[in-house]
Amino acid sequence: MPGQLFIRPSLSVNERVEWLYQTQGDAPVSGELTDMTQLNRLQTYAADAEVILLVPGEMVICLPAALPLMVKAKLNKKMLKALPYQIEEQIIGPVEDLHWTVISFKSPYYLLGISQQQLQQWQTLFIEGLLPLHRIIPDSFCLPVAPDEGWSLLYDNQRCIVRQHEYRGLVLKAGWLVQLAGYDQVPVDVYGNEFSATPPARWQHKVRGETLDILAYHSLHSHVNLLEKPLRIAGKQTLPGWRIVPGIAAAGLLAICIGLLLSGQNYWQQAARLEEKNIRLYQALTHTQKKISNPRFHLMQRLKSKADHSPHSDFRQVMLKIAEARNLHPEVTISRLRYSAADNLLQLTAEGKEWEAFSTLLNAQPVYQQSVTGGNKSSLLHE
Incomplete structure (x- = not known):
């Protein structure tokens, strides 16, 4: 020493x-x-x-x-x-x-x-x-x-x-x-x-x-020692009753990690469902079965870049309003979207827990002339 x-x-x-x-x-x-x-x-x-x-x-x-x-x-x-x-x-x-x-x-x-x-x-x-x-x-x-x-x-x-x-x-x-x-x-x-x-x-x-x-x-030259074995101090003294604290802390940390894991899993499940709904909306608007990544971005880009040049309608404005309403109510699923160029008519069918709020939001827009609701579905017409 x-x-x-x-x-x-x-x-x-x-x-x-x-x-x-x-x-x-x-x-x-x-x-x-x-x-x-x-x-x-x-x-x-x-x-x-x-x-x-x-x-x-x-x-x-x-x-x-x-x-x-x-x-x-x-x-x-x-x-x-x-x-x-x-x-x-x-x-x-x-x-x-x-x-x-x-x-x-x-x-x-x-x-x-x-x-x-x-x-x-x-x-x-x-x-x-x-x-x-x-x-x-x-x-x-x-x-x-x-x-x-x-x-x-x-x-x-x-x-x-x-x-x-x-x-x-x-x-x-x-x-x-x-x-x-x-x-x-x-x-x-x-x-x-x-x-x-x-x-x-x-x-x-x-x-x-x-x-x-x-x-x-x-x-230092004496061989006498009344102590049977050295008394060693490993770090700071542990107060009585503190030995269980590390175990409790570890259990608490484990519980927090499990909670975060389950919360993250639930978040990703919801995100996956929302992604699937956006894909179906994109497919309905483009009349294709193609699946793309980040459909929400493609929807917004498509609506911003492709305007309806007909002097008698504002198809681009209508689609932007639908997209905004859809983002405000992610639980709503647009199950049907049909547009007839000959009749200048857009028909939209939505369902889900928030379909009433979704319908009310669209009815407040001046571009909608008629709304037919029933059950848990809402059919909105644009002329």
Whole structure:
């Protein structure tokens, strides 16, 4: 990953939280939050980083356990689950109330226990803050293992963080430091800036620096992780009850598409019927059985271009009026159209649901002298 984001809460969730973001080759960035509920402010740093939670060592217990195994027996999953019950007499409360992590896979088997409730609370805070979480490490396991069976010590705000060996770490109150200093049988490497007293003979200042900087650096070399698997945030948080929204939206979109499809199909059916009626009208006017495309256009062009030159009639005007009336009432079908040049007589028979309105419209034209109606048909005469 391009960087690491270290988050270090206090013993109480409602107390301040330190954080440190570092990438290779860039200057680290650090700051503080009022409490753990403000984790969402670190989303920018956590987007492409490994997020490591450094928790107070007081929140975990570290105990060795033993199993009656053969020398060559291997530790399997069933044995791992049985390990906590080998130390249940050493803890207060049910074994099931603690989340156990095995950090040593050879006898004696060292186990780290932490409250299931506390672990779940941290994960919930990260989910609500939309932050991933890759590792949870107690700060008592963030110091290096001292050589020659020595200890590593970091004095931190009235707390003494001690790493005794690879599989044991603890936190002592500051008052115990005097007694610890009197115990000069073990060499101690001291880290940090806060230890200002003169160290005993076998104590030596190893590294000076800020507490979080030291813990963050050495945590990268620690194999301890209280988290069984990384907590990943895939995009934005889904609010409760919102999982069905995509399904409802898809169903609604499908219904709209089906409605549009049916509406379009109905439109094209109506257009096809109107096209067929215009073809029949064209055939009636031209006395042919020829079918053409876009008959409405051909009808209008024919009526506009072919005028009746007889001084006694205006056949062109009559046909234009019929075409206009037909366009206003598309449901009307002109079933018969006959013109006698000898008698100068035009007979038109129309039928359909709108035949009365169609007939009334034509009767209002001055070119019509007579109208005979009956049933659902209208016969109009022009003289």
